Amino acid sequence: MTGTVLILGGTAEAAALARIMADERGRKVIYSLAGRTVTPRLPHGETRTGGFGGVDGLKDYLQRQTVSVVVDATHPFASRMGWNAAQACAALGLPILRLDRPQWEAGPADRWTMVRSWDEAVIHLTPESKRVFLAVGRQELAPFAGLKDIWFLLRFAESTAPQPRPAHFTLIADRGPFTLDGERALLREHAIDTLVCRNSGGTAARAKLTAAAELGLPVLMLRRPPRPEGPSVGSAEEAAAWVRSHFIDAH
Ligand SMILES: NC(=O)c1ccc[n+]([C@@H]2O[C@H](COP(=O)([O-])OP(=O)(O)OC[C@H]3O[C@@H](n4cnc5c(N)ncnc54)[C@H](OP(=O)(O)O)[C@@H]3O)[C@@H](O)[C@H]2O)c1
Numbered sequence: 001m002t003g004t005v006l007i008l009g010g011t012a013e014a015a016a017l018a019r020i021m022a023d024e025r026g027r028k029v030i031y032s033l034a035g036r037t038v039t040p041r042l043p044h045g046e047t048r049t050g051g052f053g054g055v056d057g058l059k060d061y062l063q064r065q066t067v068s069v070v071v072d073a074t075h076p077f078a079s080r081m082g083w084n085a086a087q088a089c090a091a092l093g094l095p096i097l098r099l100d101r102p103q104w105e106a107g108p109a110d111r112w113t114m115v116r117s118w119d120e121a122v123i124h125l126t127p128e129s130k131r132v133f134l135a136v137g138r139q140e141l142a143p144f145a146g147l148k149d150i151w152f153l154l155r156f157a158e159s160t161a162p163q164p165r166p167a168h169f170t171l172i173a174d175r176g177p178f179t180l181d182g183e184r185a186l187l188r189e190h191a192i193d194t195l196v197c198r199n200s201g202g203t204a205a206r207a208k209l210t211a212a213a214e215l216g217l218p219v220l221m222l223r224r225p226p227r228p229e230g231p232s233v234g235s236a237e238e239a240a241a242w243v244r245s246h247f248i249d250a251h
Contacts, residue, residue: 003066003067003069004066005030005067005070006062006070007071008070008071008081009031010033011073011075011101012204014074015041018031019236022043024244027243030045030048033047035050052084059092062094068094071239072085072097072098073099073236077200077225086228096230097230097231098228099235101201102201103224110213111213112218113219113220114221118143124220125147126194128194129150130150130151131150131151131194133155134166134196135196135205141164142164151169152168152170156173157174159173176205178207180211183208184211186211187215192217194217194218197209197220
């Protein structure tokens with residue numbers, strides 16, 4: 001089989017896969033981003049930016065670019081793109097793989113409460129939660145905007161003020177990976193009493209959980225949204241092997 005690999009990106013794993021594939025001959029690789037970040041980290045090779053226009057737009061794109069296989073390596077909390085891709089690939093008979101970094105698991109020192117939504121997290125915030133590290137996406141702040149008695153620490157890749165936003169907050173512009181020393185210092189410096197975050201998995205954002213466990217802090221942890229059925233791997237190397245297996249005839 002010859003043709004093109006489409007990587008639906010926006011994660012470190014997606015960029016790692018693009019880097020691995022860029023060094024290999026015999027196939028074209030296109031790395032796709034939604035375009036939410038103004039200054040994204042882009043891998044070498046061909047990239048495209050912006051939505052496809054739903055399932056039909058994606059089907060058109062896949063046909064125009066003669067895509068042979070798709071790797072959905074979008075973020076674990078990007079809830080729509082993977083479903084659109086699964087639908088478009090099913091309609092065109094294209095193989096699709098999910099590249100999903102493994103979830104974090106709670107250890108004995110962790111004080112996690114699992115929640116299914118941010119509304120549920122708000123319900124679980126106790127009266128003792130006064131200084132909360134809200135490690136959530138910038139589009140996810142609305143449920144916390146009405147909590148006037150809590151001060152929030154926010155951390156995003158870019159410093160633009162989010163909207164809607166909490167009444168009382170400090171915004172830090174920083175990108176991972178974050179170190180354990182750095183996260184411990186951050187939690188102490190801001191006297192954080194509660195951590196709210198998503199089960200993103202991976203190593204780049206894990207340190208804040210270790211620091212929270214060390215300080216005995218409660219964590220409200222958002223479960224991942226459901227994903228389409230289908231083959232799934234946990235690393236860029238495994239995804240690369242899957243892609244190669246679909247191009248075996250080309251060698
Ligand atoms: N959600 C997060 O917390 C988070 C964190 C880090 C990185 N990201 C990355 O940011 C992007 C957007 O996140 P989201 O939560 O808005 O995703 P989403 O809910 O799954 O997708 C919303 C829409 O954005 C477009 N889109 C998403 N990913 C795309 C991609 N890789 N290439 C082209 N179009 C894409 C699609 O538009 P059309 O329907 O028009 O095709 C999709 O329907 C994703 O690529 C994700 O990997 C997300």
